Amino acid sequence: MAVIGVGRFIQQRQDFEDSIARSYQVEMVARERIARGTGGVKARAVVNQQATRREELRDEISGDTRDTALLVAAGLLAGLTGALLLFSGLISSMRRPLEQLVDAAGRLAAGDRSARVEVGGLAETATLGTAFNEMAEELEQEEVRRAELDRLKDDFVLTASHELRSPLTSVQGFAELLMLERDSLTPRQAETVEVILDNCRHLVRLLNDLLDLARSDAGRLSIRPQPTEVAPLIADVVRTMRAQTEAGGQALSEAVDPNLPPIDVEPDRIRQILVNLITNAHEYSPEGASIGVTARVGGAEVEIAVSDNGPGIPKEHLERIFERFTRGDAGLTQRVGGTGLGLAISKSLAEAHGGSIVAESEVGRGSTFRLRLPVASAPGTATGGAPSDQATAEAG
Numbered sequence: 001m002a003v004i005g006v007g008r009f010i011q012q013r014q015d016f017e018d019s020i021a022r023s024y025q026v027e028m029v030a031r032e033r034i035a036r037g038t039g040g041v042k043a044r045a046v047v048n049q050q051a052t053r054r055e056e057l058r059d060e061i062s063g064d065t066r067d068t069a070l071l072v073a074a075g076l077l078a079g080l081t082g083a084l085l086l087f088s089g090l091i092s093s094m095r096r097p098l099e100q101l102v103d104a105a106g107r108l109a110a111g112d113r114s115a116r117v118e119v120g121g122l123a124e125t126a127t128l129g130t131a132f133n134e135m136a137e138e139l140e141q142e143e144v145r146r147a148e149l150d151r152l153k154d155d156f157v158l159t160a161s162h163e164l165r166s167p168l169t170s171v172q173g174f175a176e177l178l179m180l181e182r183d184s185l186t187p188r189q190a191e192t193v194e195v196i197l198d199n200c201r202h203l204v205r206l207l208n209d210l211l212d213l214a215r216s217d218a219g220r221l222s223i224r225p226q227p228t229e230v231a232p233l234i235a236d237v238v239r240t241m242r243a244q245t246e247a248g249g250q251a252l253s254e255a256v257d258p259n260l261p262p263i264d265v266e267p268d269r270i271r272q273i274l275v276n277l278i279t280n281a282h283e284y285s286p287e288g289a290s291i292g293v294t295a296r297v298g299g300a301e302v303e304i305a306v307s308d309n310g311p312g313i314p315k316e317h318l319e320r321i322f323e324r325f326t327r328g329d330a331g332l333t334q335r336v337g338g339t340g341l342g343l344a345i346s347k348s349l350a351e352a353h354g355g356s357i358v359a360e361s362e363v364g365r366g367s368t369f370r371l372r373l374p375v376a377s378a379p380g381t382a383t384g385g386a387p388s389d390q391a392t393a394e395a396g
């Protein structure tokens with residue numbers, strides 16, 4: 001419309017100038033006749049007429065120019081509105097797929113491997129959408145493959161540990177029998193059987209640990225919880241560990257809150273955790289160190305803490321202490337022959353009970369491991385050993 005307006009304006013100016021020129025020509029002819037004295041009244045009338053005509057032409061052109069200007073303005077306005085509408089349509093057609101992409105990328109990063117986008121919009125956004133969907137598809141398939149490999153690994157470890165454990169247990173049994181006949185063996189033979197027995201015990205423990213971890217990974221670590229009294233359980237573990245700590249010249253004490261409610265656990269599994277924690281405290285602390293086991297209630301959980309005043313664990317190592325095969329290099333760790341599985345298993349077991357385990361430590365001051373376990377919900381007959389007549393026991 002604006003272009004038509006401009007065209008019309010040019011045409012009108014052209015017509016106006018032609019008409020003005022023609023009017024001057026007619027007037028010039030009339031003036032010539034007047035000058036020559038041949039025109040008379042008629043020629044003068046023509047001169048006046050042409051002056052009036054030019055006035056009219058000027059009025060006409062200014063009116064036309066105003067109309068044309070309005071037409072051009074209206075055209076420009078319509079053009080601008082159209083352009084705006086087109087532009088906003090274009091922006092929204094680009095925005096929707098981009099918003100979808102951002103949303104899907106966020107979900108994918110958060111672990112939702114099924115996140116996909118609807119491919120659409122401009123060619124570039126559609127290409128981006130297709131590439132995103134392909135990438136998400138690959139990630140999803142990769143995850144499926146990884147889960148399958150994990151399952152195969154768990155199965156292999158489970159089967160291998162299980163199959164190796166049986167013959168090893170029988171070798172251990174025979175070595176123990178031979179040890180009973182120690183007196184009839186030569187000193188060299190007795191020493192050899194002792195080495196065999198030590199190695200068998202170490203291997204059986206390692207295989208048991210591997211079995212537990214593989215079961216936990218495969219979601220097959222079955223826990224049979226029952227309401228269990230805490231004090232007798234702790235007293236039992238402390239009793240078993242005392243021979244070892246005394247041999248190391250270490251003081252092992254226990255202090256248990258008198259009003260502890262029973263906890264909902266499988267007692268053997270909790271013993272296993274406590275033995276791991278006390279063994280660590282004993283093995284990594286020097287001769288003469290103190291080891292303490294305490295228990296108290298906190299909300300819906302009972303917290304059992306195993307503390308020592310041993311070498312402590314450096315901060316950077318403390319963060320990774322519950323990972324498998326993680327062993328420190330400070331203190332007595334290198335001297336003690338461990339596998340780095342004890343705490344990983346303890347954590348799996350605590351979590352399988354719906355509990356948790358955390359470590360606090362300061363180099364040079366010692367470490368504390370806190371095991372939190374759920375209180376038994378319904379009152380029942382708690383097991384765990386004979387209830388102690390002295391609820392808070394201090395030993396050492």
Ligand SMILES: Nc1ncnc2c1ncn2[C@@H]1O[C@H](COP(=O)(O)OP(=O)(O)OP(=O)(O)O)[C@@H](O)[C@H]1O
Pocket residue numbers: 276280281282284285308310311312313321326327328329330331333337338339340341342343344367
């Ligand atoms: N009470 C402690 N004091 C100092 N360091 C500790 C203590 N408990 C654990 N650690 C450190 O944490 C590491 C991991 O302990 P974890 O019990 O998992 O494995 P491990 O004792 O090395 O081997 P094992 O599988 O035989 O128990 C240890 O190697 C040791 O460096």
Ligand SMILES: [Mg+2]
Pocket residue numbers: 276279280338342343
């Ligand atoms: Mg250990």
